[in-house]
Amino acid sequence: MLKRLTALAVGSVLLTGSAFAxxxxxxxxxxxxxxxxxxxxxxxxxxxxxxxxxxxxxxxxxxxxxxxxxxxxxxxxxxxxxxxxxxxxxxxxxxxxxxxxxxxxxxQPPFAIVTKNTSGIKTIKDFEGRTLGGAQGTPTTRLLPVFIQKNGLAGDKIKVSNMAPNLQEPMLIKGDIDAALVFNITSYFNLVLNRQDPEKDFKWFTFGDYGLDLxxxxxxxxxxxxxxxxxxxxxxxxxxxxxxxxxxxxxxxxxxxxxxxxxxxxxxxxxxxxxxxxxxxxxxxxxxxxxxxxxxxxxxxxxxxxxxxxxxxxxxxxxxxxxxxxxxxxxxxxxxxxxxx
Missing domain, CATH: 3.40.190.10 (Periplasmic binding protein-like II)
Known part of the structure; x- marks a missing residue:
């Protein structure tokens, strides 16, 4: 009986080891x-x-x-x-x-452009002649040409300043850029962490609302x-x-x-x-x-x-x-x- 139990125990270990393997x-x-x-x-x-x-x-x-x-x-x-x-x-x-x-x-896509209410930007046409802060390689920055083309904007009148993602909200708050190319789900809470009110003091232009049903x-x-x-x-x-x-x-x-x-x-x-x-x-x-x-x-x-x-x-x-x-x-x-x- 002892031998049988031992054999069963060894078999169980081998099976367990096999499963892990x-x-x-x-x-x-x-x-x-x-x-x-x-x-x-x-x-x-x-x-x-x-x-x-x-x-x-x-x-x-x-x-x-x-x-x-x-x-x-x-x-x-x-x-x-x-x-x-x-x-x-x-x-x-x-x-x-x-x-x-x-x-x-x-x-739904999180791609958005965010600006301060005090920037004077009321419509997407107002991006022309302005500087947008974008992090190179992020989808929102990479999709900006699609957004511009889809909405008939003058791309040559929109300047994009490349920057690290963690600089976008601080530079927007300081006024060093007019707007930022962001993920709304990221930027919204970066603003919260910077003691800002993203609902009251900022305007959001979400790509999905402007023809990019992505x-x-x-x-x-x-x-x-x-x-x-x-x-x-x-x-x-x-x-x-x-x-x-x-x-x-x-x-x-x-x-x-x-x-x-x-x-x-x-x-x-x-x-x-x-x-x-x-x-x-x-x-x-x-x-x-x-x-x-x-x-x-x-x-x-x-x-x-x-x-x-x-x-x-x-x-x-x-x-x-x-x-x-x-x-x-x-x-x-x-x-x-x-x-x-």
């Missing part, structure tokens, strides 16, 4: 420094949702949502949270290397991972989807997971940012219709056309090159219900 490591890059909007990924990691899928997801801070694409294309990261419009640009010229979006999270950030993966381990991709998407739905219902629990990953965050500010993401970028009539994580192909086709035209790209990728719904959980499992708490 089979765990797949995925290097995942965030779109920027740790923020409340990253909650779904950090919740999935903290609550063991990735482990349940046999995944060891290593999460790194990012350098910008556009940079997520180039990071994945470098081969140093397997997946990440980034901007689909940067995928479009790269898919036009390097289709074999460009990553693919597999879970679209932000149904999708934005979501989960993208490398073509290498898609080809070599589609099972891992499906597991990654399932875990993130579960985390996303849970965070929508309980932001307080989500913030615990974010703080466990990065204890330097300002918890009240990041909670507000997370709620802002749901209210401004995620929860829309379209999302409610098709479920979170998915897109409408015709809308994506129009968005691709805008990006191709605005950048003068030589090839127009298909929606299927940019986004794959192959790994999405069934529609019934992507019913996101947001409850502010």
């Amino acid at each position: 089979q765990e797949t490591t995925i290097k995942f890059t965030l779109g920027w420094k740790t923020q409340g909007a990253d909650a779904a990924f950090l919740y999935a990691k903290e609550k063991g949702l990735f482990k349940e899928e046999g995944l060891n997801v290593v999460i790194d801070q990012g350098e910008g949502s556009g940079a997520t694409v180039t990071r994945i294309m470098s081969g140093a990261w397997d997946a990440g949270f980034g901007d689909v419009n940067a995928i479009i640009q790269n898919a036009s010229t390097r289709p074999q290397d460009s990553p693919v979006m597999v879970y679209q999270m932000w149904n 999708y934005s950030n979501g989960v993208m993966v490398s073509k290498k991972l898609l080809k070599e381990n589609p099972k891992a991709v499906a597991g990654l998407v399932r875990a993130i989807n579960k985390g996303h739905l849970a965070v929508a219902k309980d932001q307080n629990e989500a913030l615990k997971a974010i703080a466990a990953f990065d204890n330097l965050i300002d918890v009240p500010v990041e909670k507000r940012r997370l709620q802002y993401a749901f209210e401004k970028l995620i929860v829309t009539p379209e999302m409610k219709e098709i479920g979170t994580g998915d897109i409408k192909d015709d809308r994506m086709a129009r968005a691709i056309g805008m990006v191709v035209e605005g950048y003068g790209l030589s090839r127009t990728p298909t929606p299927q090159e940019i986004f794959s719904r192959e790994f999405l959980p069934p529609r019934a499992e992507r019913e996101l219900v947001y409850t502010k708490n």
Whole structure:
């Protein structure tokens, strides 16, 4: 009997060891420094949702949502949270290397131009003759030519001053620039942290309100991972989807997971940012219709056309090159219900 129990124990250890040996490591890059909007990924990691899928997801801070694409294309990261419009640009010229979006999270774009109410800028036409502060490589700065073209503005009359992202709000506040090319979800809270009132004292021009009906950030993966381990991709998407739905219902629990990953965050500010993401970028009539994580192909086709035209790209990728719904959980499992708490 003792020999049998010993054999069973050894077998159990071997099986456990085998299970651990089979765990797949995925290097995942965030779109920027740790923020409340990253909650779904950090919740999935903290609550063991990735482990349940046999995944060891290593999460790194990012350098910008556009940079997520180039990071994945470098081969140093397997997946990440980034901007689909940067995928479009790269898919036009390097289709074999460009990553693919597999879970679209932000149904509305955060791209915006913000200015002080005292600047005298009342309409987008007033940007002509002004200086806009833009961080090179960020989607808003990169999409400015599309915004200008779509709205018939005189691009040669709009000056862009390149600067580090952390200088945009301070220079705007000081009056060194007339407006800033920003992510509203980032800039809004940078202003809060600079003791400003972004609602009362600033005017926001959101690209989505001016003809750029674009999708934005979501989960993208490398073509290498898609080809070599589609099972891992499906597991990654399932875990993130579960985390996303849970965070929508309980932001307080989500913030615990974010703080466990990065204890330097300002918890009240990041909670507000997370709620802002749901209210401004995620929860829309379209999302409610098709479920979170998915897109409408015709809308994506129009968005691709805008990006191709605005950048003068030589090839127009298909929606299927940019986004794959192959790994999405069934529609019934992507019913996101947001409850502010």
